[in-house]
Amino acid sequence: MIEAWVIGLRAIQYGAAALLFGLPAFLIYSAPATEPLSLAWPRPALFCAAVALALAAPAALIAHTAMMAGSLSEAIKPETLGMMVTGMGLGMALAVRSLVAFVALAAVAMIRPGPRLWWACMLLGLVVSATFAWTGHGAATxxxxxxxHIASDILHAVSASLWVGALAAFAALVAWRPREPSRHDQALARVLAGFAQVGTLAVAVLLLTGLVNSAFLVGWSGLWTLPDRAYGRWLILKLALFGLMLGLAAINRFRLTPAVEAVRADSATVFGHLRRSLVVEFALSLAVLMVVAVMGTLAPPASLP
Incomplete structure (x- = not known):
């Protein structure tokens, strides 16, 4: 039961980190294209992400402590929690996330929406994303x-947050279409086209660091036994979902975005295809985060005899 809580809380933290880092980063590098639009959703989205992290990180600290201490009653004792935070990288990382979450809440509450808030949240989200390296398999190498392995894990987590946060922004942009859609659609097309370089960089880093991490966690010999192990089967599912995301990203970039740019009058049909594609890609990214949360509780092939 506690392990299920650990998985769920880990997935929530992944999602919150992606929003805290990837969303404000998106608002910064896409500012020239999104400036004509009236965006009311970034601040509430960042607030929700900070609240989710502020609740999930301390709860995860207690859940992990309970797994190691053997009972929830023992885990909530101050001395037990203190030993967890000061004696283990996992506990320290969760404590840092909890602190960063409350700082992010204060920033969202006190700073007006704009570049200052975006930069503050992006830097805080960067710290949160980097701490996942100390709560994953890389810390055990x-x-x-x-x-x-730690450096590769950090780059992998940061790149994933960059991509997922951008997908969340795109999902928000296509979820609401004004009555006068032409300016909105053209701005969205410019944002998508501008994201091409950032998205390509994020995918390249994900692929490279994924290979490095797999070399440590799976190894050449473990590659042939992936279907026989729980970790391997979840890894195969993750790669399949990632492949689907890449396919949708390619369709968005090379087919749907140029189509939206080319339409000058009624682009409702083209926009509908783009909206469904972006929403599905975002949903797939959330599924990947859940799969990664499960994989974090399983022993990789390289650690098994």
Missing amino acids: EGPGHGL
């Missing part, structure tokens, strides 16, 4: 490869 020993020997000369420890530093490389």
